[in-house]
Amino acid sequence: MRKNLIPSHGIPMFVDDTRDLLGKHDTNFDSWYIISNWEYEGHQYGFEWHQQTLGDSFVTCEFFLMDEGRNIYRNFALDGPVDYENYGIAYDKLHVYTPSGGLTGTREEMYLKVEKEDCKLDITVRPGDKVLHNGTTGMLYFLGSDSYQYAFPLMEIEGTMTIAGKTIPIQNTTAWFDRQWGLEPNENAISNASAGLRMCWTWLGIVLNKGKDGVVSLWDSYASEGHSSFCTVLQPNGIEYNVACEVTYEGLWVSKKTGNTYPHSVNFKCDTIGMDLTAVFLPEDPEFARDSIPIHGCQSLCKVTGTFNGQQIDQYQILELINDVCGDSERED
Helix, strand or coil: CHHHCCCCCCCCEEEECCCHHHHCCCCEEEEEEEEEEECCCCCEEEEEEEEEEECCCEEEEEEEEEEEECCCCEEEEEEEEEECCCCCCCCCEEEECCCCCCEEEEECCCCEEECCCCCHHHHEEEECCCCCEECCCCCEEEEEEEEEEEEEEEEEEEEEEEEECCCCEECCCCCEEEEEEECCCCCCCCCHHHHHHEEEEEEEEEEEHHHHCCCCEEEEEECCCCEEEEEEEEECCCCEEEECCEEEEEECCCCCCCEECCEEEEEEEHHCCCEEEEEECCCCEEEEEECCCCCCEEEEEEEEEEEEEEEEEEHHHHHHHHCCCCCCCCCCC
């Protein structure tokens, strides 16, 4: 066949959203992440689940269940060495797991089932055709290494969440799936204790007005290379772009568990795209803390209000802050 007759694959990307669902060898971190929030009987609910492998040898997993109406926020953290019996990942199919359950499935349909004490998630998600590529190509130099990342931000979701003995159906909403890995083990690796204490970030993945106004992945990160604030926007027509933004924090408080400093609200602003969004945490103390590795932070429901590209935004979302985001810096600049 003549070269000019070979079908084009379009824009060359650093990631493949089907092949790269599987586990990766020789990474400093290898991560799978799902969040969703919804309203049921006049109250807000949500969950976050995240599992990652550090250096091919150690698994960490946490899942957080949120019931705003009863003011119940339950978080569970599990970790252990990769033994392919209790903790592990598969390299020939999508399967990541801990003693509490895990994620399986395909590009067309995934199943997340985890259970701990009186809490449980049993969901099915369908990614669909919307894919957000971090940095628009799926790769950025980020937090000390080449970071590969993409998301299915508008997945169909069905199933149930059980929290403190109450089972709530998940309905009339979407879920966000995030896949990320780093291939350059170095002094900034997330498993390095001193680097882990230096590195911190804020992330908000927001579906604007149920996707009618697009989706945005917002980052504010601090690492040895400095401070970066930016977002990747996926428009409804499929166009992606990056833009720098300003991130400010209000209502600072200090954790008694870790000594980290966190905000009660975060503002994301970028005049170029008409974005001015403020996220306010619903729980008073949304922090989780781990003993095994130096990764602490907040994963919780928040109320997001403001404007984006001339459209009013008034909705709930899940906001992530990792490590001492508002603490003192070791750098002078």
